[in-house]
Amino acid sequence: xxxxxxxxxxxxxxxxxxxxxxxxxxxxxxxxxxxxxxxxxxxxxxxxxxxxxxxxxxxxxxxxxxxxxxxxxxxxxxxxxxxxxxxxxxxxxxxxxxxxxxxxxxxxxxxxxxxxxxxxxxxxxxxxxxxxxxxxxxxxxxxxxxxxxxxxxxxxxxxxxxxxxxxxxxxxxxxxxxxxxxxxxxxxxxxxxxxxxxxxxxxxxxxxxxxxxxxxxxxxxxxxxxxxxxxxxxxxxxxxxxxxxxxxxxxxxxxxxxxxxxxxxxxxxxxxxxxxxxxxxxxxxxxxxxxxxxxxxxxxxxxxxxxxx
Ligand code: 8YV
Numbered sequence: 001x002x003x004x005x006x007x008x009x010x011x012x013x014x015x016x017x018x019x020x021x022x023x024x025x026x027x028x029x030x031x032x033x034x035x036x037x038x039x040x041x042x043x044x045x046x047x048x049x050x051x052x053x054x055x056x057x058x059x060x061x062x063x064x065x066x067x068x069x070x071x072x073x074x075x076x077x078x079x080x081x082x083x084x085x086x087x088x089x090x091x092x093x094x095x096x097x098x099x100x101x102x103x104x105x106x107x108x109x110x111x112x113x114x115x116x117x118x119x120x121x122x123x124x125x126x127x128x129x130x131x132x133x134x135x136x137x138x139x140x141x142x143x144x145x146x147x148x149x150x151x152x153x154x155x156x157x158x159x160x161x162x163x164x165x166x167x168x169x170x171x172x173x174x175x176x177x178x179x180x181x182x183x184x185x186x187x188x189x190x191x192x193x194x195x196x197x198x199x200x201x202x203x204x205x206x207x208x209x210x211x212x213x214x215x216x217x218x219x220x221x222x223x224x225x226x227x228x229x230x231x232x233x234x235x236x237x238x239x240x241x242x243x244x245x246x247x248x249x250x251x252x253x254x255x256x257x258x259x260x261x262x263x264x265x266x267x268x269x270x271x272x273x274x275x276x277x278x279x280x281x282x283x284x285x286x287x288x289x290x291x292x293x294x295x296x297x298x299x300x301x302x303x304x305x306x307x308x309x
Contacts, residue, residue, distance in 0.1 A: 002042040002294065003059070006049030008068045012287035016044050020294065033058040042066070042294055047089070050074030056083070064303060066293040068286055069277075070094055070150075071227065072307055073201035081309045088293040088303040091149055093285035098276035099153035102195050102225045105249025108270045109221050110135040110193070112247075115267055135219070135246070138162050143191030145184060145207065146198025146226065147173055154195055166190060169198065184208070188215035193223065200227030210235035219246045225276045228254035237262045240269060251276050 002020040007013055016022040022044060025032065037058035045051045047069030053076045056062065064086045067075055072089050080087050108114055111134045119131055142158040144151045147167040155165045155178055165178040168187045172180035181187035184207060188194050194216050198204050208222065208231040216222060222245065224231055233254040239245035240263075247268035253259055256274055263269055277286060293303045 001036075001039045002044060003040045005043060005045040005051060005055070008044065008046050008290060009283060009287040011284060012044070012068065012290045015287075015291045016294075019291070020044075020298075042297065044068075044290060044294065045075070047071040047074055051080075052076050053079050056080060056085070063301075064088070064294070064297045066290050066297070066303070068290045071200055073199065073227070073229075075307075077307050077309075086297065086303050087307045088290075088297075088305050089307055090286040090289040091305050093289055094277040094282050095149045095153040097279050097282040098150045098197075098225050099157055101251060101272065101276045102150075102154050102197070102223050102249075103157050105223045105225070105251060105270055105272065106193055106195065106221065107137055109223070109247045109249040109268075110137050114270055135221070140192040141166070141190060143167070143181070143187040143194040144178075145169070145187070145194065145196045145230070146204075147176065147178070148197065148199070150225070151195075151197035152176075154197055185212050185215045188212045188220070189217075191216070192219070193221045196222070196224040196226045196230050198226055198230060200229050204230045206230070206232040208232060208236075210239065213239040213245050216245060218243055221246050222248040223250075224248070225251045228252045228256055233260075237266075240266050 002022045003025055004016055004022040005025050038060055040059045041061055041063045043051055043062060043065045045067045047067060051065055056076055056079050062085050065080060066088045068090055070089050070091045075087060077087050116131050119125060139162045142163040142165045144155055144167040146169050158165045166181050166187055167178055168181045168184045196208060210232060213235055249270040251272045252274050259271055293305060296302055296304050
């Protein structure tokens, strides 16, 4: 039996129902897990809905979890692996769109595109005159926190903008030509633009600290398309307000959905509502991959895109 924890999207929801006869947990009574948990062998979920230790404990015969989204901080991956349960997410298919958005935010923050747009709409172009000068993008130094699949896609785009790229992460990546920087603070001090592309969860919480933001400095730009938790948001707000950080482009925030007033009031911030993967093409590919992972598991007991232990 396949248990679907929460709605995923129209395509996945339909296929899971048609091909797997998915039980939709959100449409069942609260007692469903206690009564039927032992019948469940497959779970479909999303990074939004997650699959934590409580649900795992209620599913003694579970064999595989297929989750929508590349993030897995809301899934108990360690607990699942310890029980021999395979876990799949939806990597690869969203790399381009998330990297594209990182560049959109970088450019919007550096060239102040949203502010310039408001300037024209408010009639200031004609009334006040020329818009203030902004920051050049091409040829600058690009720092990337987390050179995974998405970080690498961001780096590749940087080469097209004639940038030197360096990165920080758990360690140097084999076969990578970009320079590895063992200290995030040193990377921030070196680069003009710092893009956060690492995993979320406790291991990366507040890696971008007040110290790192100060190293990035009053002309530096921070872009975050990863998780709000990676950035110390209070420190970020303080740095932006004081002009100790140049500007920021943020697709993810702590406490999302929604943004604190302090950020919404800052002119040197560009905000998007966690839409890195949110294009028709990529969302369809992510939904298909959730189903394809389950099809593969049902066929031969393997997943196409498993999370490695
Ligand atoms: C989603 C994501 O846009 O895949 C992920 O981990 O963060 C994104 O693809 C996000 O989960 C929407 O809430």
